[in-house]
Amino acid sequence: MKTKSSKAPGRLAGRVAWISGATSGIGEAAAELFAQEGAQVAVVGRRLELGRKIAARINRRTPGAALALACDVSSEAEVAQSIASTVKAFGRLDILVNNAGMVEIGDLHTYSEAQWDRVMGVNLKSMFFAFKHGFPLLRAARRGYVVNVGSISSFVGQARTPVYTTTKHAILGLTRSIALDYAAHGIRCNCVCPGITETPMLWEHLNVRPDPQAALDARLQRVPMGVSLSPLDVAKSILYFSCEDSAGVTGTSLTIDCGYLTAAEWQCTGPTAFQKNSPTP
Numbered sequence: 001m002k003t004k005s006s007k008a009p010g011r012l013a014g015r016v017a018w019i020s021g022a023t024s025g026i027g028e029a030a031a032e033l034f035a036q037e038g039a040q041v042a043v044v045g046r047r048l049e050l051g052r053k054i055a056a057r058i059n060r061r062t063p064g065a066a067l068a069l070a071c072d073v074s075s076e077a078e079v080a081q082s083i084a085s086t087v088k089a090f091g092r093l094d095i096l097v098n099n100a101g102m103v104e105i106g107d108l109h110t111y112s113e114a115q116w117d118r119v120m121g122v123n124l125k126s127m128f129f130a131f132k133h134g135f136p137l138l139r140a141a142r143r144g145y146v147v148n149v150g151s152i153s154s155f156v157g158q159a160r161t162p163v164y165t166t167t168k169h170a171i172l173g174l175t176r177s178i179a180l181d182y183a184a185h186g187i188r189c190n191c192v193c194p195g196i197t198e199t200p201m202l203w204e205h206l207n208v209r210p211d212p213q214a215a216l217d218a219r220l221q222r223v224p225m226g227v228s229l230s231p232l233d234v235a236k237s238i239l240y241f242s243c244e245d246s247a248g249v250t251g252t253s254l255t256i257d258c259g260y261l262t263a264a265e266w267q268c269t270g271p272t273a274f275q276k277n278s279p280t281p
């Protein structure tokens, strides 16, 4: 186990983070960014081999350290075990990033109870499990940071994702409740709400369309900046809530959506300066 990070420079030097869903997309980008900032990071996900490859890459490239841990976040026992393993390896816990998530597309009347429970378990109940088992450690650290990953679906409905949308709305309530009830223990809890972000989750949905790129371009027509987000764009906001750059901020949410939610209706009429190689509008 690499231990160099306690001496590494950076905004998260000496901090230990548990990041769920860190084997791809936003979680993977956050794990690498945190280690870049000197943190020791538990790369938590269901795919252990992939997690190990990511942890090895982070250990090679960054001043921080990473450890892969297998965990299905919808299982309380597995979440508890992964938090215990994090502390066993790194000695403490300062930051919980509840990022793992899934979508089931369908009409509500066609859902089975098992489908409903699965999405609720992965997207929402997992956050309760992580907080419950992380709390004594965050309290012991005297400063604790909890970052929950919501979505633009935390604020508006999106077609044919009723349970996903329900969980993402509920995450705002959970974030405020934790912020309120645990401020006295030195814990701040905030939520990041990404818009269209180019991760495996997004492409999984676009790839069922006859022309995935055309489907993405059509969605981006509704986005004032005219572009999608990278996982790193979102990870930077997660970092903001995980350190003293956000001192004094708790119980809030930050929308990172290239302007998507600023308008009830929007249609791009031409290129924007945010698009690569676009002419000046």
Ligand SMILES: NC(=O)c1ccc[n+]([C@@H]2O[C@H](COP(=O)([O-])OP(=O)(O)OC[C@H]3O[C@@H](n4cnc5c(N)ncnc54)[C@H](O)[C@@H]3O)[C@@H](O)[C@H]2O)c1
Pocket (backbone or CB within 6 Å): 020, 021, 022, 023, 024, 025, 026, 027, 044, 045, 046, 071, 072, 073, 074, 099, 100, 101, 102, 122, 149, 150, 151, 152, 193, 194, 195, 196, 197, 198, 199, 200, 201, 202, 231
């Ligand atoms: N990509 C977007 O456009 C977008 C937009 C808004 C919100 N989000 C949110 O961002 C978060 C990360 O998603 P992403 O876009 O990086 O997609 P992703 O598919 O790359 O990441 C989701 C991760 O969650 C993991 N996961 C799913 N079920 C799990 C389980 N039971 N136990 C442990 N891990 C599990 C997956 O393996 C994956 O690594 C999610 O909460 C998602 O809802 C994404």
